[in-house]
Amino acid sequence: MRILLDKFSKSFGSTKVIEDMNLEVASGEMLALLGPSGCGKSTTLFAVCGIHRPTSGRILFGDRDVTNLPSQERNVGVVFQSYALYPHMTVEENIGFPLMVKRAAAPDIKKQVAAIAALVHIDNLLDRRPSQLSGGQQQRVALARALIRRPDVLLLDEPLANLDAKLRLEMRSEIRRLQRETGITAILVTHDQVEAMSMCDRIAIMKSGEIVQIATPSAMYNDPRTSFVAGFLGNPPISFIKGTAFQGAFVSGDGHLKVPLAALSGISDDTPLTLGVRPEHFGTGGDIAVEGRIVFAETQGRENLYDVALPDGSVLRSIQPVRNDIKPGDQVRWMLGSDAAFIFAENGQRL
Numbered sequence: 331m332r333i334l335l336d337k338f339s340k341s342f343g344s345t346k347v348i349e350d351m352n353l354e355v356a357s358g359e360m361l362a363l364l365g366p367s368g369c370g371k372s373t374t375l376f377a378v379c380g381i382h383r384p385t386s387g388r389i390l391f392g393d394r395d396v397t398n399l400p401s402q403e404r405n406v407g408v409v410f411q412s413y414a415l416y417p418h419m420t421v422e423e424n425i426g427f428p429l430m431v432k433r434a435a436a437p438d439i440k441k442q443v444a445a446i447a448a449l450v451h452i453d454n455l456l457d458r459r460p461s462q463l464s465g466g467q468q469q470r471v472a473l474a475r476a477l478i479r480r481p482d483v484l485l486l487d488e489p490l491a492n493l494d495a496k497l498r499l500e501m502r503s504e505i506r507r508l509q510r511e512t513g514i515t516a517i518l519v520t521h522d523q524v525e526a527m528s529m530c531d532r533i534a535i536m537k538s539g540e541i542v543q544i545a546t547p548s549a550m551y552n553d554p555r556t557s558f559v560a561g562f563l564g565n566p567p568i569s570f571i572k573g574t575a576f577q578g579a580f581v582s583g584d585g586h587l588k589v590p591l592a593a594l595s596g597i598s599d600d601t602p603l604t605l606g607v608r609p610e611h612f613g614t615g616g617d618i619a620v621e622g623r624i625v626f627a628e629t630q631g632r633e634n635l636y637d638v639a640l641p642d643g644s645v646l647r648s649i650q651p652v653r654n655d656i657k658p659g660d661q662v663r664w665m666l667g668s669d670a671a672f673i674f675a676e677n678g679q680r681l
């Protein structure tokens with residue numbers, strides 16, 4: 331079921347949170363709404379879900395205008411960060427609850443609960459109460475409860491935020507598997523870029539109530555339109571260095587680093603610029619030599635992070651296979667790949 335937001339706006343009193351947002355989620359697609367805290371992700375999701383009424387604009391499911399329909403009439407499945415399971419009910423009763431409300435026949439409910447519980451791999455836990463489950467198991471119950479009515483759309487607001495790192499990893503692929511198997515259209519709200527990149531077909535990055543870029547995870551990573559987007563994706567994050575244009579090259583503050591870039595042909599000298607270099611593009615490979623001093627080294631198991639301070643004080647981060655010949659304080663001369671570097675104007679737009 332396609333979801334369409336057409337000039338969707340939402341204010342709380344005089345506070346405008348979202349203004350004229352247009353967004354289309356294709357049928358069967360899983361889309362991430364990604365952005366910093368307070369940018370309006372949940373507000374958007376709540377409007378799709380029917381908890382918030384838009385201040386203006388329309389929301390369509392397929393060709394059906396659902397803007398003024400209450401949540402119960404939209405056929406949406408919703409999972410929030412707090413799973414909100416009913417503590418006094420068993421897992422079976424929790425999952426079957428939406429069907430009970432619809433007054434389905436008991437044997438029918440039992441059959442459907444069994445099927446959906448098998449789908450999320452909790453069919454052996456049906457007699458337990460929520461307090462007797464791990465966080466991940468509770469999360470699966472919440473998912474099963476959201477899916478049992480065969481909703482047209484699945485809406486997830488930070489569903490993994492309460493899980494530990496290992497469970498989060500497991501549930502990430504589990505939710506994606508379920509979404510693919512059921513072919514349901516889904517929106518995932520998250521501020522975790524790894525979650526958005528690994529789970530979704532496309533990502534919409536939001537900032538202050540606006541979608542600033544919408545693209546597939548790899549297009550977003552390799553072709554960010556702004557420094558905000560480039561800085562939001564990537565772990566460890568991209569490094570930024572301030573400088574100016576000079577004869578088709580980026581030149582760092584003290585003139586120490588000079589990077590010729592095709593994007594700068596036609597840009598006037600002394601135009602303020604920011605160079606963005608991802609950590610995988612600074613180290614042993616590349617065409618531009620950079621001299622600096624190691625100011626930070628961290629082992630991440632298979633790889634090491636190194637922060638290299640340039641003479642003007644700016645810092646470039648590098649990620650490389652673990653090597654034992656480098657320690658903080660060492661002077662290094664490493665290579666930067668200029669064809670992978672991004673260049674941004676002062677307003678953050680990529681050139």
Ligand SMILES: Nc1ncnc2c1ncn2[C@@H]1O[C@H](COP(=O)(O)OP(=O)(O)OP(=O)(O)O)[C@@H](O)[C@H]1O
Pocket residue numbers: 342345347365366367368369370371372373374521
């Ligand atoms: N009921 C409300 N009344 C007034 N302001 C609200 C209300 N709900 C949200 N806001 C404001 O709208 C803005 C967006 O909130 P929203 O909850 O959508 O952010 P978010 O992107 O989901 O953030 P987070 O990642 O922290 O959950 C915030 O500035 C918030 O204070």
Ligand SMILES: [Mg+2]
Pocket residue numbers: 371372373
């Ligand atoms: Mg939120």
